[in-house]
Amino acid sequence: MTYIDSHGGDRVKSLSPEPTIHDPVQITESTLGEWTEIRPHSRLHAAEIGDYTYLMERVQLDYTTIGKFGNIASDVRLGPPNHPIDRPTAHHFTYRAAMYDMGEDDDTIFEWRADQPVEIGHDVWIGHSATVLPGSTIGNGAVVAAGAVVVDDVPPYSIVAGVPAKPVRRRFPEDVAARLEATEWWHWDHETLADRLADFRDLESFLSAYAPETAEPSRLD
Template identity: 55%
Template sequence: NQIFAADIGKFCSIASFVRINPGNHPTYTRPAQHHFTYRRKQFGFGEDDEAFFAWRKESRVHIGNDVWLGHGVTVMPGVTIGNGAVVGSGAVVTHDVPPYTVVAGVPAKKIRMRFSDDIIAALERIRWWEWSHEQIKGRMADFEDLESFIRKYDVSD
């Protein structure tokens, strides 16, 4: 896996060969798009072009909690993937993914929602990923049934 300039939440499942915030070649801004134009040191052409790399640092990727990134996923710079989302194997994520959305394809497109709006709202209020290890361990049996989990832990008015 290759991860650069990314914030990754808790309890994420990241499969093999995932790339998060990969670099791009200067396709439209330079006469040559080869690495030698910005990775100059590697080719004996002087110091690397730090300004070229700055945009990636400024375009951080944000991945929520309990996100599943399948095998071979690429998440492009500046993308946010919400809590509980699923990204299918081989997908290239070029746009933000809302919480609890399942996306797949090149470019990644919405396939379906994991849950109804009410269930998503309840899970966002419960925020179980912020529980301590002891709390999760003590409540492990509750994770087996979604509806009873929400009834038990959603404290909304």
């Protein structure tokens, strides 16, 4: 019997400030923060990945910004490029003409794509095989369920699921989410995170120690 390792190798036992990039990975015009990990067969184009964010196997990003502490499961697609369906054909020979020896490429299509970025906040979890379409914004602390297709903005600390993705429930009550978000803990330095690790393992302890008693909920523009 032949074993096929279709889901990547074993998890690494330690990371470092230098990004950990597994082979094969394709990265173009992108930046990676510290303590990040990119698992095999992922592809990033015009992407920005914040500190501590990890991408599991076969993730594809186009024109996407992900904040810190992002949790991106395998087979996720963020910002898959749209085709110009208002033309006689949606096929890319009309804008990748040089590939087919038909003339010059049409750069306006690539500019149009770049003008529809995906923006992912901090501490966001995106489940297996989810898709986030161009132009969508996902707020801090949100969760996108496995297989969901996000076509609209997702408010902070909300959980969405389905095709198209719809709200299921909140991750925390709005007042709790506002207090948690007000701490902006994702900007704490590495030593502070390590020192406060025990409090990260209990919500009430964390809120009591670091959050204001009240805070205004954040809104997506």
